[in-house]
Amino acid sequence: MSFRARHGLPDLGVGIGARVRHFPAIFDETPDAAVSKIDWFEIISDNFFCAGGLPQKNLQRLRALRPVVPHGVSLSIGASHALDEGYLRGLKGLVAKLHPPWASDHLCWCGVPGADLHDLLPLPYTREALSHVVERVRQVQDFLELPFALENVSSYMTYRASTMPEWEFLAEVAERADCGILLDCNNVFVSAYNHGFDPNAYIDAIPADRVVQIHLAGYTDKGSYLLDTHSAPVVDAVWELYRRTLRRIGPTSTLIEWDDDLPAFDVLVAEAERARRIRDEVAS
């Protein structure tokens, strides 16, 4: 039985990353409001570990409207030092408030003791790193008592030490740790461009039964590399990767991310609607 079926993980439809500047539109209760076209929300987990105030009230309001899935950026699953227990407790507290079908973070490392870089740095794809991440994903999943999914990051460097491609590493981590995959099609495209691999080969190599969610976003062309900025519309080539992904894995919870240079809410909803049309087209 597939990971999704075993855990009863639903297809939530098409969602958006809920960002503070869009809250007035998200909380618009008029019947034909743009938010009525959005099926679910993703939040950045780390922004809601605080004790109280508006963030917690907004979280309650979001939860009352739609399913909310927490997506972290600081778990640092691949760091060589111990997992941050305080962070895990914060995440578990958030999970207790949201009752989400799963939680997610990135296949990366974020720092070393005494220096948190607040970035999603790629791992060397080695047997050592693989065993290390597998063990830690098991710890996280056991602690949270919730299915956990790892997202492929966009990357700008490749290690001499790597002995396998990223997609093999991700697939083996997911199989051995028995966790889900959050497949970011834009990250696949960005990394493929930066490192010169075929993005289709990546998509085709991912174990379809473990993909619980898909991310779509825009990037910035820096001339000699692409930077994953979540500051622009999804490009056509990434929509094509999305279409290819859906053909392989079937209807899957899909989320539009937009963090910098936030557009009007309607623009974000239009991106979500485009994702929905592709889902419908592939399903038919």
Added chain:
Amino acid sequence: MTRSREGLAELQTFLAQVVQRARPIPEDAALVAEAELVATGSARLSPAEQVDVYREQFWLRHHGSLLEDYSTLRHLLGVEGFEGLCRRYLDAHPPDCPSLRDLAAKMPSFLAHTDPYRDDALLADCAAVEWAFIEAFDAADAPPFDASVLATTEEDAWERATIAFHPSLQFLSLAHPAHMFRAAVRAGETPERPAAQRTHLVVYRANDLLGVEVVEAMAFALLERLARGMPLGPAGEEIAAMDDSVESSIGAWFQAWVGLGWLREVRV
């Protein structure tokens, strides 16, 4: 002879060090050689340029976070001066918490104790006000104060009573009215530096709105003592010993504090 870096911990330690550097990696011959031991490079980027992407992003991300929290400091120091402050602050206090929210926590103390910033007390004052607003914003919630306790508490019990304030309250004793300066900068104005003037402030959150109140010196002294857990009787006596005219004001102060939503509980 140099050797390639392969172990996970070794790679991460090296990269964490180099991405925090101010100088671009391709400009440092020693680091270029080190980067070649770690990264493969690509058709468009050398190994050093690959690592430098992360160095550049480290700076942009943390500079942006400090700017968001401390726009008044940039107003005072200018663009270059503020960048210099950020470099020195990040060197002294490398980010060590998972959340960027906590990056700026040590800025008021850094400015108060570090040359040349400590020569200008307005910098630390502004930073203290900015940070107080951040702390008040997402502090824990508290149930509304039950004012009926004021009427039902027997008179002799007040001596021993302790006061719990709303968790959002931040107490600031400053050399300048930095809250007004901050408000003007945040409103997009270009205010002049305020003249030095001892100022006591309470920054707080009530009904999800942030507020700041100027508090007279004796009331502030009482608030500070009560916030430390001192019972009302001894705290009032200490204040009266400093200025015996304030005793008649204490009731009015309490009324004002209740009205502002500052009290959480009276423990008798």
